[in-house]
Amino acid sequence: MQLHITGLSKTYPNGVQALDDVTLSIPRGMFGLLGPNGAGKSTLMRTLATLQDADSGSVQLTDVPGTINVLRDKDAVRRVLGYLPQDFGVYPKVSAEDMLDHLAQLKGLSSRGERKDVVERLLKQTNLHDVRKKALGGFSGGMRQRFGIAQALLGNPKLIIVDEPTAGLDPEERSRFHNLLVEIGEEVIVLLSTHIVSDVSDLCPHLAIMNKGRVLLSGTPQALVGLLKGRIWVTSVSRAEVDALKAQHTVISTRLYSGKTQINVIADGHPGPGFEPAEPTLEDAYFAAIGGHVGMKRSLVADGAFVDTSSVIV
Numbered sequence: 001m002q003l004h005i006t007g008l009s010k011t012y013p014n015g016v017q018a019l020d021d022v023t024l025s026i027p028r029g030m031f032g033l034l035g036p037n038g039a040g041k042s043t044l045m046r047t048l049a050t051l052q053d054a055d056s057g058s059v060q061l062t063d064v065p066g067t068i069n070v071l072r073d074k075d076a077v078r079r080v081l082g083y084l085p086q087d088f089g090v091y092p093k094v095s096a097e098d099m100l101d102h103l104a105q106l107k108g109l110s111s112r113g114e115r116k117d118v119v120e121r122l123l124k125q126t127n128l129h130d131v132r133k134k135a136l137g138g139f140s141g142g143m144r145q146r147f148g149i150a151q152a153l154l155g156n157p158k159l160i161i162v163d164e165p166t167a168g169l170d171p172e173e174r175s176r177f178h179n180l181l182v183e184i185g186e187e188v189i190v191l192l193s194t195h196i197v198s199d200v201s202d203l204c205p206h207l208a209i210m211n212k213g214r215v216l217l218s219g220t221p222q223a224l225v226g227l228l229k230g231r232i233w234v235t236s237v238s239r240a241e242v243d244a245l246k247a248q249h250t251v252i253s254t255r256l257y258s259g260k261t262q263i264n265v266i267a268d269g270h271p272g273p274g275f276e277p278a279e280p281t282l283e284d285a286y287f288a289a290i291g292g293h294v295g296m297k298r299s300l301v302a303d304g305a306f307v308d309t310s311s312v313i314v
């Protein structure tokens with residue numbers, strides 16, 4: 001099973017181009033869609049979830065078995081889709097158990113006994129069984145997101161789309177949520193959008209980095225990080241020195257560390273006194289891509305094949 005997205009574009013009536021010729025092949029397992037706010041992640045996910053139309057392009061879900069034309073055969077997509085939107089709302093007065101039972105009915109599970117089993121299993125899987133009688137309005141952010149996954153798993157979906165699910169969760173709930181996603185398994189496609197690099201590095205064997213509606217890079221974390229091998233340098237300076245360094249070097253990120261500013265620079269050779277070589281991380285790849293310092297030849301992905309980023313130009 002693979003999801004092939006080819007040349008997908010979308011411009012909103014206000015003139016914002018949210019998707020600009022997006023081409024990606026998404027294999028089975030967890031796939032991270034990483035990008036800053038406004039990159040176009042939600043637009044892409046809503047389009048794949050059949051909730052809005054693209055202006056052009058095509059999307060195919062292969063070997064489901066058979067092939068689904070995602071933009072055209074919306075009912076067929078909905079039968080294999082589980083979706084957790086960014087703004088997942090719940091009825092505050094309804095209990096988790098009753099709501100899940102209701103959603104199961106809407107998904108077509110008409111047998112009461114079968115529904116009871118499915119609801120029970122999902123509540124256990126998402127660690128909500130103890131609070132199943134509690135009204136959803138009293139749920140914490142993390143519990144609500146786990147409930148969101150429970151409803152997305154109704155009907156054994158093959159394509160699961162989760163849009164920024166960890167935003168606003170505390171570290172413990174984030175880790176719990178990550179474990180839940182990992183458990184969903186490798187037999188389905190799980191597309192996860194996030195602006196948090198560690199969500200992707202912890203979970204996803206494949207990812208794409210998006211900005212301004214375009215895919216900047218895609219591949220395995222190792223391949224993306226490999227692009228920067230020997231090219232990341234780090235130094236630590238006082239705040240007063242930061243602007244001068246930014247004027248002289250290609251700074252890809254700065255962060256405060258023990259009261260000093262740690263600066264990561266991209267350069268093909270040693271940038272000068274005070275710099276140490278650094279092992280590149282996915283965060284470096286992310287910032288380098290967003291800053292336009294590494295990129296992908298568009299023609300390489302034009303055939304829709306999943307690109308090994310060893311073939312990426314820098």
Ligand SMILES: Nc1ncnc2c1ncn2[C@@H]1O[C@H](COP(=O)(O)OP(=O)(O)OP(=O)(O)O)[C@@H](O)[C@H]1O
Nearest residue numbers: 012014016018035036037038039040041042043044
């Ligand atoms: N319905 C809409 N009408 C007009 N512009 C929109 C609409 N939805 C999104 N946009 C714009 O399209 C661009 C992409 O938005 P989108 O929500 O897809 O990005 P995102 O990567 O999901 O970011 P975020 O995490 O902030 O939602 C943004 O500039 C946004 O303001």
